[in-house]
Amino acid sequence: MRAVFTLSRLVFGALFVYAGAEKVMDAQTFAAVIFNYQVLPAKMVYGAAMLLPALEVVCGLALCAGTLVRGAAVVLNVLMAVFMALMGWVMARGLDVTCGCFGGAGQAVSKETLVRDAVILFVGLVALWGAFRGGEDSGRC
């Protein structure tokens, strides 16, 4: 079971490092994606476009490195849940927006992106369980 927790932590962390890094590279496009979701005031769009990817990369690295694991697992799982809720929200409103999940404009928000995120969230919840379960695991990215 310990191997499952370690693996889920490393996979979940690495996914966020990758996704966050892509967004850091192209903050302008990510800002456009956030704006199109129409949930944040226009004044906060750029701040969110810079802070969210940084949070993803830093917490992802923490998970990979095995430090501050519980905090990082909580933050990334909350982010994941928020992203999924937003996707559901824009689908319900019938907005034609791109996901922006892995940087760039990316694919349009759809059931497919929602299912993919649900799988990632599952991995994240396993990692969270492992982080709070205690015990030593020494896996590193």
Added chain:
Amino acid sequence: MFQQARRPWWPDVVVLTVISIMAAWVVNVARPQPLPWWGDYKAVKVQEAARKGLEVLTPAQAMEALKAGTWVFVDAREPDEFAAGHIPGAVHISAEALLTGLDAAAQAFPKDKPLLFYCGGISCPKSKDLAEGFKQMGFTALAVMPEGMDGWIAAGGAVEGGN
């Protein structure tokens, strides 16, 4: 479900958040053009167009221009978007013409003909890119409507074509 933690987990969140804010700040300072932390997204986009030396029109001003008939409206969106509805009398030039060669598209207009470019909305760069391409070809009277078709429809502008 979880065992008792040895120490609280929430300080981790605080530490990670502070590190993230600092990292985001450093990365932003290192950008060729740092982004504003607290800046109106729309206003920044409009300023971008103005910085490129293009005249900037709001949808309301564009409506006046359409009535006056002084500007040729150029739709820079995808062909299917144009077909689904556009500003009355607009000409379609796909932004892909920037890659395939603007000459053919530009030949249709005299160099001093005032051209007003628009695309989907405030986020899309196509109208500004295309206008810049025309500028480099020696066109002088160029304008963009940064709020695009979204802003036009929101302002109650007429739509031609489509359903």
